[in-house]
Amino acid sequence: MSGNQNQADYWSSESGLKWIWFEKELDLVFNAVDEALIRKSLPQTGESVLDIGCGTGATTRTFSKYISPGGQSRAVDISPPMIDQAKAHVHEHSVKPTYHLADVQSDPIPGAPFDLVISRFGAMFFADSTAAFANVREHMKSDGRMVLAAWAKAQGNPWFEAPKDGAVNRMGPMDHSDPNAPGPLGFQNIEHVVGVLRQSGFVDVSGETTDVILAHPGPLERVAALASNIGPAARILKKYNGTKADVEAIKNYVFERFRGFETEGGVRIPARLNFFFARNE
Numbered sequence: 001m002s003g004n005q006n007q008a009d010y011w012s013s014e015s016g017l018k019w020i021w022f023e024k025e026l027d028l029v030f031n032a033v034d035e036a037l038i039r040k041s042l043p044q045t046g047e048s049v050l051d052i053g054c055g056t057g058a059t060t061r062t063f064s065k066y067i068s069p070g071g072q073s074r075a076v077d078i079s080p081p082m083i084d085q086a087k088a089h090v091h092e093h094s095v096k097p098t099y100h101l102a103d104v105q106s107d108p109i110p111g112a113p114f115d116l117v118i119s120r121f122g123a124m125f126f127a128d129s130t131a132a133f134a135n136v137r138e139h140m141k142s143d144g145r146m147v148l149a150a151w152a153k154a155q156g157n158p159w160f161e162a163p164k165d166g167a168v169n170r171m172g173p174m175d176h177s178d179p180n181a182p183g184p185l186g187f188q189n190i191e192h193v194v195g196v197l198r199q200s201g202f203v204d205v206s207g208e209t210t211d212v213i214l215a216h217p218g219p220l221e222r223v224a225a226l227a228s229n230i231g232p233a234a235r236i237l238k239k240y241n242g243t244k245a246d247v248e249a250i251k252n253y254v255f256e257r258f259r260g261f262e263t264e265g266g267v268r269i270p271a272r273l274n275f276f277f278a279r280n281e
């Protein structure tokens with residue numbers, strides 16, 4: 001047992017399924033994260049790429065464009081509904097992604113060895129991150145590279161902080177846990193993650209914080225609804241059996257906090273991310 005059944009359950013529950021219900025809007029908002037991943041990992045035509053914790057596969061599909069023609073695009077996720085939704089997408093590039101239901105920590109991953117492993121917010125949830133990255137590394141070519149995108153700390157990340165504050169004000173505190181515990185903020189501490197990746201056998205490991213702008217055409221109300229339904233708000237709503245009225249209250253709070261991010265060209269929210277780089281020797 002890998003200890004990740006709780007993640008399979010969470011990401012198949014109502015809270016996780018919101019990533020499917022809000023898929024189009026989330027992919028718009030997180031497009032800036034994909035762009036940063038592309039800039040930092042430089043996928044090449046013909047390469048073999050693996051997306052870990054792929055969700056509904058937007059990042060997988062974006063990378064397929066860069067490795068076409070001739071490359072190979074694989075993606076894995078532990079949540080059956082996420083994988084089903086990913087498979088339902090039409091592929092647009094000559095490299096057609098293949099999606100697999102798998103626990104990154106312990107399962108064999110088809111299509112190895114890979115030149116490049118990437119993840120957008122899908123690598124912070126493993127019960128045993130050292131074991132998970134050792135498993136990933138075993139599926140990589142020698143000299144293969146890995147680039148991961150994760151959230152930096154909540155402070156200074158309004159996308160995270162505003163819905164969390166709104167939910168805490170309305171319902172009560174989050175569980176206090178180890179800041180490095182599996183979860184959306186589990187990779188906020190660069191030194192910790194660099195240590196884990198080295199322990200997993202990777203070399204040339206580093207991490208850096210990068211600021212991006214999360215953009216959405218608006219209106220602001222839609223963005224507030226989106227932020228209030230996923231992330232920390234979703235977790236607090238789940239903990240306290242939140243109602244529709246609670247979601248509405250959080251949304252109104254987030255709306256006020258996000259007012260300053262409204263521009264003529266849509267809603268633009270500054271965000272702070274941690275990127276991690278590692279190489280298989």
Ligand SMILES: C[S@@+](CC[C@H](N)C(=O)[O-])C[C@H]1O[C@@H](n2cnc3c(N)ncnc32)[C@H](O)[C@@H]1O
Nearest residue numbers: 007011053054055077078079103104120122125
């Ligand atoms: C925050 S979502 C990100 C999804 C996608 N990368 C995106 O940006 O839209 C995290 C994803 O990691 C997946 N995940 C969590 N633990 C996993 C594990 N042990 N193995 C594979 N996938 C996992 C979840 O099922 C979920 O789809």
